[in-house]
Amino acid sequence: MKDHYDVIVVGAGPGGSIAAKTAAKEGLDVLMIEKRQEIGDPIRCAEGVGKFHLKQHIEPDPRWICADVKGSCIISPDGTKVKMAEEMSGGEVGYVLERKIFDRALANESALAGAEVMVKTRATDLIIENDTVCGIKLMHLGKMHEVRSKIVIGADGMESKVGRWAGIETAVKPSDMETCAQYLVSNANIDQEFCYFYLGNEIAPAGYVWMFPKGGNKANVGIGILGSKSGEDRPIDLLNAFMEKNMPDAKIIEMVIGGVPVCGTIDRTIANGLMLVGDAARQSDPITGGGIINAMDAGKIAGEIAAKAIRNGDCSTDTLQEYEELWRKTIGKEINNSLIVKETFVKFTDEDLNSLAYSLKDINFTSMSLLDLLKALFKANKKLLWDLRGIFKDFIKNDVDFKYKAE
Amino acid sequence: MSISVNKYICGYCGACVGVCPTGALELVETWIEVDNKCTGCGICQKICPLGAIEVNR
Ligand SMILES: Cc1cc2nc3c(=O)[nH]c(=O)nc-3n(C[C@H](O)[C@H](O)[C@H](O)COP(=O)(O)OP(=O)(O)OC[C@H]3O[C@@H](n4cnc5c(N)ncnc54)[C@H](O)[C@@H]3O)c2cc1C
Numbered sequence: 001m002k003d004h005y006d007v008i009v010v011g012a013g014p015g016g017s018i019a020a021k022t023a024a025k026e027g028l029d030v031l032m033i034e035k036r037q038e039i040g041d042p043i044r045c046a047e048g049v050g051k052f053h054l055k056q057h058i059e060p061d062p063r064w065i066c067a068d069v070k071g072s073c074i075i076s077p078d079g080t081k082v083k084m085a086e087e088m089s090g091g092e093v094g095y096v097l098e099r100k101i102f103d104r105a106l107a108n109e110s111a112l113a114g115a116e117v118m119v120k121t122r123a124t125d126l127i128i129e130n131d132t133v134c135g136i137k138l139m140h141l142g143k144m145h146e147v148r149s150k151i152v153i154g155a156d157g158m159e160s161k162v163g164r165w166a167g168i169e170t171a172v173k174p175s176d177m178e179t180c181a182q183y184l185v186s187n188a189n190i191d192q193e194f195c196y197f198y199l200g201n202e203i204a205p206a207g208y209v210w211m212f213p214k215g216g217n218k219a220n221v222g223i224g225i226l227g228s229k230s231g232e233d234r235p236i237d238l239l240n241a242f243m244e245k246n247m248p249d250a251k252i253i254e255m256v257i258g259g260v261p262v263c264g265t266i267d268r269t270i271a272n273g274l275m276l277v278g279d280a281a282r283q284s285d286p287i288t289g290g291g292i293i294n295a296m297d298a299g300k301i302a303g304e305i306a307a308k309a310i311r312n313g314d315c316s317t318d319t320l321q322e323y324e325e326l327w328r329k330t331i332g333k334e335i336n337n338s339l340i341v342k343e344t345f346v347k348f349t350d351e352d353l354n355s356l357a358y359s360l361k362d363i364n365f366t367s368m369s370l371l372d373l374l375k376a377l378f379k380a381n382k383k384l385l386w387d388l389r390g391i392f393k394d395f396i397k398n399d400v401d402f403k404y405k406a407e
Numbered sequence: 408m409s410i411s412v413n414k415y416i417c418g419y420c421g422a423c424v425g426v427c428p429t430g431a432l433e434l435v436e437t438w439i440e441v442d443n444k445c446t447g448c449g450i451c452q453k454i455c456p457l458g459a460i461e462v463n464r
């Protein structure tokens with residue numbers, strides 16, 4: 001560790017690793033720190049990603065791919081099933097990853113690109129002078145150090161403190177956080193090419209239960225409920241109840257817990273000398289809970305803008321504003337559309353959900369696009385979904401779609 | 408007012424840190440540390456997926 005770098009990245013998740021790799025490739029002197037001693041472990045993720053978007057960042061590698069997914073199946077409270085599958089050749093649109101290996105592979109890529117990586121190293125504060133972030137304070141093996149940099153990229157995930165230290169309010173309200181529990185189970189006995197989503201206010205208040213195939217008859221079976229609905233019954237209790245009823249033969253081999261911010265875009269993700277990416281910037285999708293690809297997309301933009309700012313010798317918000325604009329135009333648009341969908345759906349009763357599912361039961365979906373699903377839902381249920389009308393215009397105008405679309 | 412986190416229940420996921428309005432919590436290694444900014448509001452207790460937090464009033 002030196003006492004000065006061009007860029008310090010805090011957090012070695014997908015967002016941090018892509019930011020560090022991008023910045024290092026641009027020729028910058030980069031330090032990425034991670035407070036855990038093992039990158040990627042324990043996971044806080046159901047590990048589903050869209051193939052197309054993943055490939056923009058890294059060549060798929062069988063070492064961290066557990067399952068190839070070609071469709072999803074949504075199950076309403078009364079058991080009505082809505083199936084969506086890609087019928088294109090090749091078929092598979094998504095992967096279920098092994099994030100412990102995936103996150104390490106990404107960190108390794110940033111190291112190979114020239115970034116210095118330190119584990120078991122925790123940022124404890126920012127160095128701020130003249131209203132500008134000039135580095136971080138960190139603890140490594142019990143000792144405090146100060147390391148300076150021209151730019152700090154906060155990629156410190158859901159529990160992010162970096163933004164707050166710079167005066168950016170990132171605390172999430174309980175009504176804007178899905179609180180989650182998940183088991184990795186063997187003997188899952190599900191179709192290994194499908195992701196399953198169980199809806200219902202009894203099963204998962206203002207959330208859902210998911211089953212993602214993990215290969216070899218294994219699956220990630222998890223639940224997310226809105227924090228404001230948690231209390232008496234916590235995610236872990238509801239998950240146990242679901243398992244008992246629906247998967248009595250499954251054997252639990254791992255437990256995963258965590259929170260997913262579903263607040264939509266926050267007001268500010270930059271300060272002088274600072275950018276926030278990924279979950280630290282609350283860039284996860286409010287409806288799917290997906291945040292891996294958004295974190296990587298944002299990390300890439302942040303790495304590029306860091307290089308530009310340092311070349312121009314101006315790391316103030318004047319230059320970093322471009323990061324803010326670029327991610328809002330792409331990721332931000334999708335997040336805010338998803339937020340409208342989420343706010344509409346959390347209000348539905350089980351009867352509403354049943355009748356929505358029923359209205360789709362004769363439709364044969366040949367794509368896994370959430371937009372196609374919403375369009376069909378809207379067509380059949382204009383009254384119930386009137387609040388969503390605006391987003392279709394926006395989707396068409398801006399040619400954006402949710403992260404799960406195929407090529 | 409303060410909180411106590413049962414380290415035998417806690418799964419060090421950091422969800423409580425993300426919702427604490429005063430920034431009183433920090434996930435350090437495999438445990439949660441609470442500092443004197445805690446107001447005892449109870450939000451962290453509500454969010455914890457495992458129920459590891461208790462607010463002492
Ligand atoms: C139950 C659950 C299921 C999910 N399922 C999916 C899914 O199927 N698909 C999907 O795309 N997304 C999913 N997500 C969301 C996804 O996991 C996150 O959006 C993604 O990991 C965000 O990446 P990131 O790089 O921003 O942050 P993270 O991956 O959280 O990485 C942040 C890193 O920063 C480190 N760190 C934090 N503070 C410090 C500090 N002070 N100093 C040093 N290091 C620090 C952390 O230890 C961590 O390693 C899920 C989340 C949960 C909780």
Ligand code: SF4
Nearest residue numbers: 417418420421423455
């Ligand atoms: S939310 Fe609960 S399990 Fe997660 S870190 Fe906080 S106390 Fe531990």
Ligand code: SF4
Nearest residue numbers: 427445446448449451
């Ligand atoms: S009780 Fe409130 S202030 Fe105290 S740690 Fe929990 S969330 Fe933070």
